[in-house]
Amino acid sequence: MRRLVxxxxxxxAIYLVVFGTLLDRPLSLGLLRLELQQKTERLxxxxxxxxxxxxxxxxxxxxxxxxxGAMLALPCENAGIAVGIGLDDIFARYQAxxxxxxxxYMPMELQQYSxxxxxxxxxxxxxxxxxxxxxxxxxxxxxxxxxxxxxxxLADGLEAxxxxxxxxxxxxxPEALLASEYNEEGDRIDNNLDDADKALLxxxxxxxxxxxxxxxGYGTALIARFVAREAANKVIxxxxxxxxxxTAHVPPDTIAAVAGVYTVHGGTFMTLPNLSRYxxxxxxxxxxxxxxxxxxxxxxxxxxxxxxxxxxxxxxPGIDVVxxxxxxxxxxx
Numbered sequence: 001m002r003r004l005v006x007x008x009x010x011x012x013a014i015y016l017v018v019f020g021t022l023l024d025r026p027l028s029l030g031l032l033r034l035e036l037q038q039k040t041e042r043l044x045x046x047x048x049x050x051x052x053x054x055x056x057x058x059x060x061x062x063x064x065x066x067x068x069g070a071m072l073a074l075p076c077e078n079a080g081i082a083v084g085i086g087l088d089d090i091f092a093r094y095q096a097x098x099x100x101x102x103x104x105y106m107p108m109e110l111q112q113y114s115x116x117x118x119x120x121x122x123x124x125x126x127x128x129x130x131x132x133x134x135x136x137x138x139x140x141x142x143x144x145x146x147x148x149x150x151x152x153x154l155a156d157g158l159e160a161x162x163x164x165x166x167x168x169x170x171x172x173x174p175e176a177l178l179a180s181e182y183n184e185e186g187d188r189i190d191n192n193l194d195d196a197d198k199a200l201l202x203x204x205x206x207x208x209x210x211x212x213x214x215x216x217g218y219g220t221a222l223i224a225r226f227v228a229r230e231a232a233n234k235v236i237x238x239x240x241x242x243x244x245x246x247t248a249h250v251p252p253d254t255i256a257a258v259a260g261v262y263t264v265h266g267g268t269f270m271t272l273p274n275l276s277r278y279x280x281x282x283x284x285x286x287x288x289x290x291x292x293x294x295x296x297x298x299x300x301x302x303x304x305x306x307x308x309x310x311x312x313x314x315x316x317p318g319i320d321v322v323x324x325x326x327x328x329x330x331x332x333x
Contacts (some may be wrong), residue, residue, distance in 0.1 A: 231266025
């Protein structure tokens with residue numbers, strides 16, 4: 001028995017050394033980590049008051065800081081990053097960078113609210129938190145630390161062994177790749193309408209989470225805590241709906257439950273007349289990602305709504321922005 005315990009402890013120690021100090025996935029996970037680092041650095045450099053758009057990939061794909069920030073005359077960072085990167089990680093990095101008077105717009109994907117504790121403990125960012133960002137990992141709850149510590153499998157190790165030599169030869173440049181995908185305000189810029197996935201036209205309607213899913217979601221608890229903390233810090237927190245197909249089934253009581261996450265904890269919640277829903281032909285490669293003309297069209301509508309809530313003098317969108325938005329299929333048909 002003693003030998004078994006000793007061998008088990010040795011196995012765990014070897015595992016932690018291998019995945020904590022030796023093996024890395026500099027391309028698949030490294031790209032996400034670099035994106036998060038770049039957004040954090042830009043956010044820290046922006047003067048206040050500033051506008052921060054925070055969601056999953058719905059943020060940078062379907063919203064444009066270049067449009068909304070210009071219309072509101074506020075410096076802007078599109079700080080959203082893919083669903084699957086834990087919100088606890090993102091909030092830990094961003095919370096110290098928000099100042100009183102900043103505007104935080106949060107059109108979070110609905111699955112962000114309904115995500116369970118187990119899903120958070122197994123978030124994909126656990127691997128780079130363990131390998132590179134233990135200073136952030138140390139601020140998170142113990143179960144999250146344990147989830148990150150035991151993040152990786154044999155398949156992950158094999159993937160690391162494949163990626164590390166490619167990264168070492170610099171055959172792929174992560175900085176250049178991100179520069180081709182995002183502008184300097186964090187907006188996605190490669191979502192061209194001509195490259196849109198036509199298979200989206202045949203997707204069945206997506207069914208949103210129930211009121212119970214929202215109420216009991218661990219993501220809801222994290223978001224509510226973050227909203228309360230930032231509202232107490234005099235940050236103007238405004239929740240919103242993510243974009244989706246016009247056929248999506250999201251009951252009004254689910255929307256009301258999402259709104260309550262903000263209004264009950266010191267924030268505000270806004271909706272557009274179309275509830276941020278558009279025909280499938282307006283999207284790029286998923287229900288959360290608008291093609292660029294429709295990204296601009298949606299951003300113009302969001303900017304006017306935010307301006308009304310904030311009582312700001314609005315600047316009309318530029319001619320180039322209007323021309324781009326006019327090419328959105330739902331406008332032209």
